[in-house]
Every structure is written in C-alpha cells, then in structure tokens.
Amino acid sequence: DGGITQSPKYLFRKEGQNVTLSCEQNLNHDAMYWYRQDPGQGLRLIYYSQIVNDFQKGDIAEGYSVSREKKESFPLTVTSAQKNPTAFYLCASSINGANTGELFFGEGSRLTVL
Amino acid sequence: GQQVMQIPQYQHVQEGEDFTTYCNSSTTLSNIQWYKQRPGGHPVFLIQLVKSGEVKKQKRLTFQFGEAKKNSSLHITATQTTDVGTYFCAGRLGEYGNKLVFGAGTILRVKS
Numbered sequence: 001d002g003g004i005t006q007s008p009k010y011l012f013r014k015e016g017q018n019v020t021l022s023c024e025q026n027l028n029h030d031a032m033y034w035y036r037q038d039p040g041q042g043l044r045l046i047y048y049s050q051i052v053n054d055f056q057k058g059d060i061a062e063g064y065s066v067s068r069e070k071k072e073s074f075p076l077t078v079t080s081a082q083k084n085p086t087a088f089y090l091c092a093s094s095i096n097g098a099n100t101g102e103l104f105f106g107e108g109s110r111l112t113v114l
Numbered sequence: 115g116q117q118v119m120q121i122p123q124y125q126h127v128q129e130g131e132d133f134t135t136y137c138n139s140s141t142t143l144s145n146i147q148w149y150k151q152r153p154g155g156h157p158v159f160l161i162q163l164v165k166s167g168e169v170k171k172q173k174r175l176t177f178q179f180g181e182a183k184k185n186s187s188l189h190i191t192a193t194q195t196t197d198v199g200t201y202f203c204a205g206r207l208g209e210y211g212n213k214l215v216f217g218a219g220t221i222l223r224v225k226s
Contacts, residue, residue, distance in 0.1 A: 035216075040123065040218060041218055042120070042202060042216040042217055042218040042219050043202065043204075043216040044216075045214075090156060090157070102147060103147075103149075103157075103204075103214065104159070105156040105157050105158070106156060107155070107156050108156050
C-alpha cells in the first residue's frame with residue numbers, strides 16, 4: 001500500500017528531553033511537510049522540504065529541527081527549546097512543491113510532555 | 115502574518131439539515147483546497163479549486179471559489195452522520211505561492 005507512515009502514534013516525554021518523530025513515504029513524492037495541530041488553530045507549518053538535502057522553515061520552526069537525507073524520509077526533532085511541545089503532529093507529502101497538488105497526510109503523532 | 119479565516123468554528127446540525135462553512139483571505143489566492151478530518155483521524159483531501167468563480171460538486175457537497183479568488187465555501191446538502199468531522203480550507207497565497215495556509219477549520223456535528 002502506498003502512503004505515509006508516522007511513528008510513534010503516541011509519545012510521552014519529560015520536559016527537557018528531545019524527541020524525534022518519524023515520517024516515511026513510499027509515494028515517490030518530492031515534497032514533504034510537517035504541520036502542528038492544536039485545538040481551534042488549524043494546521044500550522046513547521047518545516048517543509050521540496051527536494052532531498054534541502055528544507056525551509058515554516059511559520060513556527062522555532063524549537064524544531066528536520067533533516068531530508070533520503071527522498072522517502074523526513075524526521076522531525078522536537079527539541080527542549082520548544083516551549084509548548086504538547087500537540088498533534090502531522091506529516092504530509094505532495095508530488096512536488098509547486099503551487100498545485102494535494103497533500104497526503106500521515107495518521108499523525110500525538111506528543112504529550114509531562 | 116498572512117491568514118485564511120474560516121467560519122463558523124463549530125456547527126451542530128440535525129441530520130438532514132444543510133451545512134455551510136466559509137473561508138476568506140485578505141489577499142488573492144492562486145488556488146484553494148478543502149480537506150476533511152474525521153474525529154481522531156488525519157486530514158484527507160476533498161477538492162481543489164483554481165479558477166475565479168469556479169463551482170464543483172461531489173454528490174451532496176458543493177464547493178465554490180469567489181470571483182476575486184479571495185473567498186470560498188463548502189456547502190453540504192442534507193447532512194448525514196457520516197459527514198461529521200472538521201472541514202479545513204487551505205489557500206495558496208499569491209500567484210506563485212508554494213505553501214498552503216490552512217484555515218482554523220469548522221467542526222461539524224450531526225445529530226440523528
């Protein structure tokens with residue numbers, strides 16, 4: 001089955017710890033994205049990548065980091081610098097980063113900081 | 115920053131009633147997309163509108179893009195319990211916009 005796989009689905013973290021969320025796609029898409037979803041705020045873009053070994057900050061990149069070493073993988077690290085990391089994180093991909101084309105979303109990772 | 119405003123935030127309807135959600139942008143959109151997220155799920159693409167004044171239908175769902183390409187609406191006729199979820203619009207800003215800006219979403223609940 002083609003699609004996007006995010007893991008873990010649920011994650012608990014202590015304050016001060018970094019955590020990495022995995023995102024893998026087998027759709028052969030060039031562009032990948034990370035969004036954060038909070039109640040009542042819709043989806044906010046954290047980082048996006050239009051091609052391997054290249055990525056750009058989105059609207060709320062502070063406290064996050066990413067890498068894009070392979071086309072199919074776009075992991076997100078939530079660092080201890082992120083002041084309010086508890087949220088639902090969604091990874092998405094699109095065929096390319098041009099101004100058309102739908103986003104395909106993974107099932108999400110819910111991070112809770114204790 | 116640049117925003118896409120979506121209203122209402124929440125709507126609770128009786129099964130069989132109609133439902134409409136609206137999106138507005140202060141700047142021209144190159145296109146607009148609509149997504150549905152079921153409770154506990156992830157957003158799923160519904161449709162993309164590109165042309166000024168465009169209207170598209172999917173069964174009971176009607177999507178419109180305004181003449182000025184600054185607003186859009188999604189109308190559901192005769193809602194069913196399967197329509198429950200959050201509906202998001204997402205607009206691409208400007209002529210060469212390469213990232214989507216999502217509205218805050220409208221949560222739809224349907225009472226049977």
